[in-house]
Amino acid sequence: MPESIFEELKRYVGFDEADEAALRALHPLVQPHFVAIAEIFYQRILENDGARKVLVEGESMVGRLKVSLIAWMERLFSGPWDEAYFELRSRIGRVHVRINMPQHYMFGAMNVMRRGLADVVDRGFPGDPERLSAVRRSVNKIIDLELAIMLHTYREDLLSAQARSERLATFGQLVGSIGHELRNPLGVMETSLYILKSRVKDDERGLKHVERIGEQLGIANNIITDLLDMIRDRPLARERLALAQVLKQAAGAVQKPERCRLELEGLGDVPAIEGDAGQLRQVFVNLLDNAIHAAGEDGRVAVVASADGGFVNLAVEDSGPGVDEATRRRLFEPLITTKHKGVGLGLALVKRIVERHGGTIAYEPRNAGARFVVRLPRAR
Numbered sequence: 001m002p003e004s005i006f007e008e009l010k011r012y013v014g015f016d017e018a019d020e021a022a023l024r025a026l027h028p029l030v031q032p033h034f035v036a037i038a039e040i041f042y043q044r045i046l047e048n049d050g051a052r053k054v055l056v057e058g059e060s061m062v063g064r065l066k067v068s069l070i071a072w073m074e075r076l077f078s079g080p081w082d083e084a085y086f087e088l089r090s091r092i093g094r095v096h097v098r099i100n101m102p103q104h105y106m107f108g109a110m111n112v113m114r115r116g117l118a119d120v121v122d123r124g125f126p127g128d129p130e131r132l133s134a135v136r137r138s139v140n141k142i143i144d145l146e147l148a149i150m151l152h153t154y155r156e157d158l159l160s161a162q163a164r165s166e167r168l169a170t171f172g173q174l175v176g177s178i179g180h181e182l183r184n185p186l187g188v189m190e191t192s193l194y195i196l197k198s199r200v201k202d203d204e205r206g207l208k209h210v211e212r213i214g215e216q217l218g219i220a221n222n223i224i225t226d227l228l229d230m231i232r233d234r235p236l237a238r239e240r241l242a243l244a245q246v247l248k249q250a251a252g253a254v255q256k257p258e259r260c261r262l263e264l265e266g267l268g269d270v271p272a273i274e275g276d277a278g279q280l281r282q283v284f285v286n287l288l289d290n291a292i293h294a295a296g297e298d299g300r301v302a303v304v305a306s307a308d309g310g311f312v313n314l315a316v317e318d319s320g321p322g323v324d325e326a327t328r329r330r331l332f333e334p335l336i337t338t339k340h341k342g343v344g345l346g347l348a349l350v351k352r353i354v355e356r357h358g359g360t361i362a363y364e365p366r367n368a369g370a371r372f373v374v375r376l377p378r379a380r
């Protein structure tokens, strides 16, 4: 079996069974100091303007984070330092990547952690400099391994963003030129149709067909607009927004069968966000459009708003059949669709716009129907 990244890292710094034994032996010495080290750790973050901004919920989230950090130190000294350890630490690293924490704070934070532990260790071996030096080496090795894992998760994220942007660049060039080329013939068709309409105004069947062509031209134009929006990345015109307003506009813009119910819940109480009203309206038009389509004639669509900590959550739920397992994994990729008519750009565009606002979108299966949850950071 090829060597794993963690095995390679341990081999690189020479982290072996002796280090594992040394860390386990240190556990009873350092454990009584975990709380104090966690206090200093978050104190430093709060003292630093840039780092403090990462704590979007402010000091109120520090209590919860201290508990996580103490558990982190527990595992640091108790192991086992195996592949599950690497996975767990990578998952923690990804949490920091997801919240856009700049990498340089990781170095700063790890330095504070290293010093906090070193202060305790240095006092623990009076008169035994050799043992102290060996123990210090073990602590330094594991702290550097931790830093390496954290940085590895940032690299993972960079590589996947690069691959995504390369795919989109090729796709974008092609799509951009096809889109532009199609606009002209569609424009000509629209003009001719307008003239034709006045000619057939007394022919009921003819008029019906002309209208149908008009509808289809509208659909074709919307597809091109979505495609061009996908590749253009229009800059965000950020302003303070009440989501109730954005959602009402979106609800007013979608077409829905008369009997299908559309309900908006809890919108009045959610905090304001900072965002681009037009682009966010597009997000909810696309989500509502999908939900109404899935719910069908007699279905129900609900938008349920709530807030937790630094975020506003908007769940768009429908009473349709839900999304099957296989489609779920690729739901937000371009060109994935379950509709007969769409080309599968709606959700890809939604994801892109939400992420550019520092938010996330996720699909959550439920007993009946689908639920898409948009999570957006509240205005500072």
Ligand code: HEM
Binding pocket: 045, 051, 052, 054, 055, 056, 065, 068, 069, 072, 091, 092, 095, 096, 099, 101, 105, 106, 109, 110, 113
């Ligand atoms: C030695 C460096 C660090 C360690 C070991 C560490 C550890 C952790 C752990 C264990 C969690 C919980 C992850 C989970 O939910 O599974 C966490 C979350 C978090 N950390 Fe760190 N952290 C470090 C550096 C920082 C720094 C420098 C900041 C801020 C500047 C920070 C901000 C946060 C925030 C905001 C969360 C919560 C994210 C969320 O739940 O949305 N961390 N960290």
